[in-house]
Amino acid sequence: MTAATKLIDAIADQADYLKTVRRDIHAHPELSFEETRTADLVAGLLTEWGIPVHRGMGKTGVVGIVKNGNSSRAVGLRADMDALPIHEANHFAHASRHPGKMHACGHDGHTTMLLGAAQYLAKHRDFDGTVYLIFQPAEEHGGGAREMMRDGLFKRFPMEAVFGLHNMPGIAAGTIALSPGAVLASNNEFKLTIHGKGGHAAMPHLAIDPIPVAGQIMQAFQTIITRNKKPLETAVISVTMLNAGSTPNVIPDSCEMQGTVRAYSAETLDLIERRMREIAEQTGAVFGATVSFEFRRNYPATINHAAETEFAREVLRGMLPAERIVTQTPIMAAEDFAFMLEAVPGCYAFIGNGDGDHRLPGHGEGPCLVHNASYDFNDALLPLGASFLVELAAQWLRREGRPAA
Ligand SMILES: [Zn+2]
Ligand SMILES: [Zn+2]
Known part of the structure; x- marks a missing residue:
């Protein structure tokens, strides 16, 4: 990090402490909705710092409430707490102690950055209003953000952003x-089953073979991307599972296909779902098979609000040199913070983790991507992330109302 980076001094002084907390969480990963130790740790620290805690939203979610002054205004900061079902390939001291579970998406770092912000906010209280600290479960699987909202997160704790x-x-x-x-x-996600008629592989004329039907459907799906959606709209259809048959000389009765669909706009997604269903069902009919088609929408697109994003950028201008504030190129991965942004204005930003140089001896092979068995959050980011979260909340509450778009 460059010297020109303006961290909050009191947070920078806590860098070693935050690193210890982060590594402790990394060593004890918990899967979606099972984050009991992590939630206990979070709630315990918040309580120690004098922050009232509300527990149980979205099963294992924790909300800390830092209030100061008389203002009724409020803002929220969110971190996710869950790990992934990956067996960690790292062998350094803070590697996972739970076989088959790992913090490979850096949520250990997210939780720690928000704890760092919480500790500062509770001690210094240089703002007027309420900061809600949202520690959510189950980002990776199960939509913990949505579950906290179903349990009344924004009704019980209304916030402007x-x-x-x-x-x-x-x-x-x-x-x-x-x-x-x-x-x-x-x-x-989609799942379709082609119901044909099994038979002897040497007498296909007496059967309805579901496998060539699957081939036709799979090819035709890609024409939705190239011929049906608008060229400037981004979307992906990936067939990732194809299962049929159990022996070489038998035509199977059925064939099952599954996969994923990614898109940004709801209109494009509606179009894709409709066309996939038409192609699947009607292609099946052409070949005398029947097709059952299921389509499940998991997480919506994560759409940052313009005014709140500009506000966050302005906050960063006071902290980082211009070349360290960059444009986020959209990617086709998904994130359940999207649910929160559908309900409340806000912004989801990305903090660079570097190229893997920070990893300690004993790290595993492979590129240093998230969801990789050798991933490790970069502890050097903790003071910056925590400082940024504090500045977002404090400066938001200091502003007069919502910023103009
Ligand atoms: Zn992830
Ligand atoms: Zn993640």
Whole structure:
């Protein structure tokens, strides 16, 4: 990180402490909705710092409430707490102690950055209003953000805006990327079953073979991308599972196909779902088979609000040299903070995790991407991330109302 980076001194002084907390969480990863130790740790620290805590939203979610002054205004900061079902390939001291579970998406770092912000906000209280610290479960699987909202997160704790931060390998450490509009795609799944008629592989004329039907459907799906959606709209259809048959000389009765669909706009997603269903059902009919088609929408696209993104950028201008504030290029991965941004204005920014140089001896093979068995959050980011979260909340509450778009 460059000398020109303006951290909050009291947070920079806590760098070693935050590193210890982060590594402790990394060593004890918990899967979606099972974050009991992590939630206990978070709630315990918040309580120790004098922050009232509300627990149980979205099963294991924790909300800390830091209030100061008389203002009724409020802003939210969000971090996710869950890990992934990956067996960690690292062997350094803070590697996972839970076989088959790992903090490979850096949520250990997100939780720690928000704890760092919480500790500062509770001690210094140099703002007027309420900061809600949202520690959510189950980002990776199950939509913990949505579950907290179903349990009344924004009704019980109304807030003007909400901000979140994800670490991002491949962006230089200490650089923050953000953009208005769509930054992450929606995540959707399909499953279809082609019901044909099994028979002897040497007598196909007496059967209805579901396998060539699957081939036709799979090819035709890609024409939705190239021929049906608008060329400037971004979307992906990936067939990732194809299962049929169990022996070489038998035509199977049925064939099952599954995969994922990613898109940014709801209109494009509606079009894709409709066309996939038509292609699947009607192609089946052409060949005398019947097709059952299911489409499930998981996470919506993550769409940053323009005014809140510009506000976050302005906050960063006071902290980082211009070259360390960059535009986030949209990617087709998904993120359940999207649910929160559908309900409350806000911005999801990305903090560069660097190129992997920070990893200690004993790290595994492979590129340093998230969801990789050798991933590790970069501890050098903790003071910057925590400082940024504090500045977002404090400066938001100091402003008069919502910023203009
Ligand atoms: Zn992830
Ligand atoms: Zn993540």
